[in-house]
Amino acid sequence: MSKKIILCFIFLSAFQALSTKNRCDCTLFGGQTECENVPYCSWSNNACGLKNCSNIILERCETFFRCSINPAGTCETTGDCSKYTATTQIDCMFKRGNCAAEATQTNGVYKCKSYTAVTCASQTAENCKNSFENENSFCWLNSQGKCQSYDPNTCSGIPLEICSNLGCDASGSECKAYTCASNLTVNTCILANDGYFGAKTLCKWNTTSQKCEERADITELTQNQCSLLTDGGYYWLDNKCTVCPVEDDTDDTSNAILLSSLLIIHLLVQ
Numbered sequence: 001m002s003k004k005i006i007l008c009f010i011f012l013s014a015f016q017a018l019s020t021k022n023r024c025d026c027t028l029f030g031g032q033t034e035c036e037n038v039p040y041c042s043w044s045n046n047a048c049g050l051k052n053c054s055n056i057i058l059e060r061c062e063t064f065f066r067c068s069i070n071p072a073g074t075c076e077t078t079g080d081c082s083k084y085t086a087t088t089q090i091d092c093m094f095k096r097g098n099c100a101a102e103a104t105q106t107n108g109v110y111k112c113k114s115y116t117a118v119t120c121a122s123q124t125a126e127n128c129k130n131s132f133e134n135e136n137s138f139c140w141l142n143s144q145g146k147c148q149s150y151d152p153n154t155c156s157g158i159p160l161e162i163c164s165n166l167g168c169d170a171s172g173s174e175c176k177a178y179t180c181a182s183n184l185t186v187n188t189c190i191l192a193n194d195g196y197f198g199a200k201t202l203c204k205w206n207t208t209s210q211k212c213e214e215r216a217d218i219t220e221l222t223q224n225q226c227s228l229l230t231d232g233g234y235y236w237l238d239n240k241c242t243v244c245p246v247e248d249d250t251d252d253t254s255n256a257i258l259l260s261s262l263l264i265i266h267l268l269v270q
C-alpha cells in the first residue's frame, strides 16, 4: 500500500507539477489548522475527518457531489435527485449531484430528476439537454444546434451559455479555464481553476511585477499554508508540502489521467 502511494507521488509530481486535480482525503491532514484550512474537513478527537455537509459554507457545498443545497437553502448530504430544484437545468446536472432536470419550469424553478444514460449524438435537439452518457460526459446542444457530448472536467469547448455554471471563465467569446493571470488581486491570487471539476493551477503574487503568476515553487509553503493555498490539493508529509494521492472515493469524478496513473502504478507495483 505505502509503495503504491509513493509511486503515485512520483507519477503525479512528474506530470502535474504545480497543479492538481486531487483533493486530499481529510485524514491526511495531521495538524488542526492544516485540517481546518480546508473547507470540507473538520477536526475532532485529535484527527481530521470529512466535515458534515450541514457545516460546509454554502459557496462550497455543491462542488463535489457529496453535498447539495436543498430547497430550504441549507447544505445537506446529497439525496435523491427528485428532492431538488434549480433555477437552471445545468445546475440540476452539476450542483445537485448528477441529476437531469424537467424540460420546463414549475413555479419558476426546474425540478431535478435522476437521469438515464443516453448517447448524445443520437438525441433530438429537444431531448438533448439534461442527459448524460455517464458522469464524465454530458449532452448539450452545440452551436449548430446538434446534440453533442461534453466533458465537464475541463472548461475548454464548453458552450458559453453554461460556462459559468461549471465554474469556468465566461468573460470572452469562448468558455475557458481561469488562469493565474485572469483578473486576480493580491488577495485572490491563490488558485486558477479549470472549472469545478478540472485541474487547479497554483498561483503566486509577484510583488515586483504586481501580477498574479503561476507558482514555481511549493517548498516555501509552511504546513498551514500548504493545505490553505492549494485548497486541500496538497498536504504536509515528512516536512514537505506534497501533492495529494488520488482519492479512492466512489463519488469522486475520475478522469483518464488518473486512471492511467493508476494503471501505471499497478504495472510498476507488479
Ligand SMILES: *[C@@H]1O[C@H](CO)[C@@H](O)[C@H](O)[C@H]1NC(C)=O
Pocket: 042, 044, 051, 052, 055
Ligand atoms: C456530523 O453529524 C453526525 C450526525 O448528525 C454527528 O453525530 C457528528 O458529531 C457530526 N460531526 C461533526 C464533525 O459535526
Ligand SMILES: *[C@@H]1O[C@H](CO)[C@@H](O)[C@H](O)[C@H]1NC(C)=O
Pocket: 183
Ligand atoms: C477586473 O475586474 C473588475 C471587477 O470585477 C472589472 O471592473 C474590470 O473590468 C476587470 N478587468 C479586466 C481586465 O478584466
Ligand SMILES: *[C@@H]1O[C@H](CO)[C@@H](O)[C@H](O)[C@H]1NC(C)=O
Pocket: 206, 207, 208, 209, 213
Ligand atoms: C516577477 O516579475 C519580474 C518582473 O516582470 C520578473 O523579472 C521576475 O522574474 C518575477 N519573479 C518571479 C519569481 O517569477
